[in-house]
Amino acid sequence: MxxxxxxxxxxxxxxxxxxxxxxxxxxxxxxxxxxxxxxxxxxxxxxxxxxxxxxxxxxxxxxxxxxxxxxxAPAFVFGAFPLDLHRLEANPLHTxxxxxxxxxxxxxxxxxxxxxxxxxxxxxxxxxxxxxxxxxxxxxxxxxxxxxxxxxxxxxxxxxxxxxxxxxxxPGVTSPDPVSRVAHVLLPDDVRANAAGELVLPGCPTPFRPFTHTRTEHGVFVVAPLGPDATLVATMEWGGEPVDESEPATLDELRASIRRVTGADLALAPARTPGPHILRRQCGHNTRLxxxxxxxxxxxxxxxxxxxxxxxxxxxxxxxxxxxxxxxxxxxxxxxxxxxxxxxxxxxxxxxxxxxxxxxxxxxxxxMSSGPAVTALRALFGELLSHEDNLARIAALMAGSDIRYDSDCPHQLAGRFVPDLPLVTAAGPTRLAEAARSARPLLLDLDGRGAELTDLVAGWKDRVDVVSASCPEPPAGALLVRPDGYVAWATGPGEADPDGLTRALRTWFGEPVAVRF
CATH class of the missing domain: 3.50.50.60 (FAD/NAD(P)-binding domain)
Structure with a gap:
């Protein structure tokens, strides 16, 4: 077989x-x-x-x-910089x-x-x-x-x-740094939250925003409360003493790392949740393609x-x-x-x-690495992120929404992931995401040219679905959407481009079959 x-x-x-x-x-x-x-x-x-x-x-x-x-998402992180995404008029990043x-x-x-x-x-x-x-x-x-x-x-x-x-x-890059340590733990009672929801560690003047990376002069600290019985904590350190990787990670080792990175000495205890729990160390990072x-x-x-x-x-x-x-x-x-x-x-x-x-x-x-040169670089990078257009570029980079595949179609949506348009079809209100559930190529008619488009696509009806709908603010008159959600072809409202549509159908979905009437 x-x-x-x-x-x-x-x-x-x-x-x-x-x-x-x-x-x-x-x-x-x-x-x-x-x-x-x-x-x-x-x-x-x-x-x-x-x-x-x-x-x-x-x-x-x-x-x-x-x-x-x-x-x-209203916020995210890039290289231990907090990204306040609520500042963006069009926020592309979801979590x-x-x-x-x-x-x-x-x-x-x-x-x-x-x-x-x-x-x-x-x-x-x-x-x-x-x-x-x-x-x-x-x-x-x-x-x-x-x-x-x-x-x-x-x-x-x-x-x-x-x-x-x-x-x-x-091929790629292998680096011995950083050494990362992470565990599910119980934090001591003297760790408290301030009015902004940040966690304040005893003896440490810097508050730490939960669920994000915070860089200090000595490394990176992460704290993520997962409920009353478990908190995920992690550290990253550069340029430290060599680590015996044959020895298992311990809470005492993590406690010492937290002290070096933050200056706080935390009495850590094992998490009380059923688990499985994390307690591990990773030396270096590997970037390969x-x-x-x-x-x-x-x-x-x-x-x-x-x-x-x-x-x-x-x-x-x-x-x-x-x-x-x-x-x-x-x-x-x-x-x-x-x-x-x-x-x-x-x-x-x-x-x-x-x-x-x-x-x-x-x-x-x-x-995120240590050293005064990185601190200076971060000061400059922080200034750049204060500008909305730079923040939007980083958000799009992390979302992957800056992807635009090559296309010979000039429409601004061609090659991009299709927006989730609110639609009204003959069956009632829906969303484009719901119309795409079959994972088949989709020709979306927003101009009321149903019969014309259906005739054009007749040779591909075994592999392309046609949906006619209205949309409050249509970004296009018609859209040809690939099964992976990317736009193969589009035309402006009120515009016709039969040659472009036929070309896109052949490029992505092969030759038409003979149609019998």
């Missing part, structure tokens, strides 16, 4: 890709090395444009967001606090609803490629078996076996393609959008309607975004 797609890794990125493929009519098989989902604390939430993508799939509310359009194990739980349930097969305890050990597919050696509970698939996708993390076996280089995201019939998504510092939480925003970008293109290839070069556009579109996260994650680490 030949499978359509084998996906190595059942983390968020692998599961998201599997669901995208299933929505497009492809039945992937997910191979996961672990026999059960991991409860190890990892990411604490979602940041950026991925939240709007998940709203397109009906997952935002399932992950704990409220009903309706996701609301932007959703949800632990990674819950994200995997929700995506796993969605995968089951869509009929995706997830095989646990199965590890990819080797593979060979030919012109028609990939032959994969998989070690599982019953020994080693050989599976055949048309494509193999590595979603197996930063130490990706698939990437290594494919011979794809992973795969040389390419595709090697013939093998592709990479998520951490298998890029690793970086977690500051600002860009990882899932980047990886889950990799999956959404790849999913519909790979499905189009498998179903036979992909135009030439569509699958290669995954590399063209997503690799530069990986480079951009590579850049800003390193920039943030540099801004």
């Amino acid at each position: 030949t499978h359509d797609v084998l996906i190595a890794g059942a983390g968020p990125n692998g599961l998201m890709l599997a669901c995208e493929l299933a929505l497009a009519g492809v039945r992937p098989v997910v191979l996961e090395r672990l026999s059960a989902p991991s409860l190890e604390p990892k990411a604490n939430g979602l940041v950026g444009q991925v939240i709007r993508l998940l709203d397109h799939r009906g997952l935002y509310e399932r992950l704990g967001g409220g009903p309706g359009t996701p609301r932007p 959703l606090p949800v632990p990674q194990h819950r994200i995997e739980e929700v995506l796993g349930a969605w995968a089951r609803e869509l009929g995706v097969t997830v095989r646990r305890g199965c590890e990819v050990r080797a593979f060979t490629q030919d012109d028609d597919g990939v032959t994969v050696d998989v070690h599982g509970p019953d020994g080693t078996e050989r599976l055949r698939a048309r494509y193999l996708v590595g979603a197996d993390g930063g130490r990706s076996t698939v990437r290594k076996l494919a011979g794809i280089g992973f 795969a040389e390419r995201y595709r090697q013939d019939r093998v592709l990479l998504v998520g951490d298998a393609a890029h690793v970086h510092a977690a500051t600002g939480g860009p990882g899932l925003n980047l990886g889950l959008q990799d999956a959404a970008n790849l999913g519909w293109k790979l499905a189009a290839e498998l179903r036979g309607w992909a135009p030439p070069g569509l699958l290669d556009s995954y590399q063209r579109e997503r690799h530069p975004i990986g480079r951009r996260v590579f850049m800003h994650s390193q920039a943030q680490m540099a801004l």
Whole structure:
């Protein structure tokens, strides 16, 4: 039996890709090395444009967001600078606090609803490629078996076996600094909150804003109250004494680090919540980007393609959008309607975004490091952030909303993630995000040209949906939206561009089929 797609890794990125493929009519098989989902604390939430993508799939509310359009975050952080985003007229940055194990739980349930097969305890050990597919050696509970698939996708993390076996280089930067320590703890009673909601530590004149990074002259301190029985605290230090990494981290070690960074001596106690609890140390950081995201019939998504510092939480925003970008293109290839070069556009579109996260994650680490030169740099950077246009640029960078894919369409929305427009259709009020739940290409008619557009798209009706609606302040007369939420073509209100629409349909969704009347 030949499978359509084998996906190595059942983390968020692998599961998201599997669901995208299933929505497009492809039945992937997910191979996961672990026999059960991991409860190890990892990411604490979602940041950026991925939240709007998940709203397109009906997952935002399932992950704990409220009903309706996701609301932007009033504040965030960049390189230990607080970003007061309420100052922005158009704030692009969204956040959703949800632990990674819950994200995997929700995506796993969605995968089951869509009929995706997830095989646990199965590890990819080797593979060979030919012109028609990939032959994969998989070690599982019953020994080693050989599976055949048309494509193999590595979603197996930063130490990706698939990437290594494919011979794809992973260049980047490895630094011994900083040394990071983090734990769930109980803080002593003499830690109090001031009128601004900041935490004041005994013996320390600097108050600390919760849920953000605060730089001192000696490092970075983070404090995040999680309720009466647990607080997450973390430190980052540069240029300290060498650490014996073979020794496990302890609360006494963290207490000493807090004292060096803040000047406060805190009597830390273990958290009282059921757990699992974090108590760990990490020496240095690793920033790497795969040389390419595709090697013939093998592709990479998520951490298998890029690793970086977690500051600002860009990882899932980047990886889950990799999956959404790849999913519909790979499905189009498998179903036979992909135009030439569509699958290669995954590399063209997503690799530069990986480079951009590579850049800003390193920039943030540099801004948080110790030393008088960095302090001077921060003074200048703080002045720049006092200007609204600079604040907006940093917010867009962290959100990923500054992404604009190449397009020959001149409309300002072309190549960008589509706004969530309030719509009124024949069935009643809705939102564009709700109209996109099928994950199919969508031609949105806001000018009342329904019959004309339906005729133009007739040859693509097997793969493109047409929705006619009114909108209070339409930004376009019509929009062609890709399954990953990005605008492939648009035209102004009252304008017609049949040639541009036909060109975009052929570019992204292949040749039309013959229509019989």
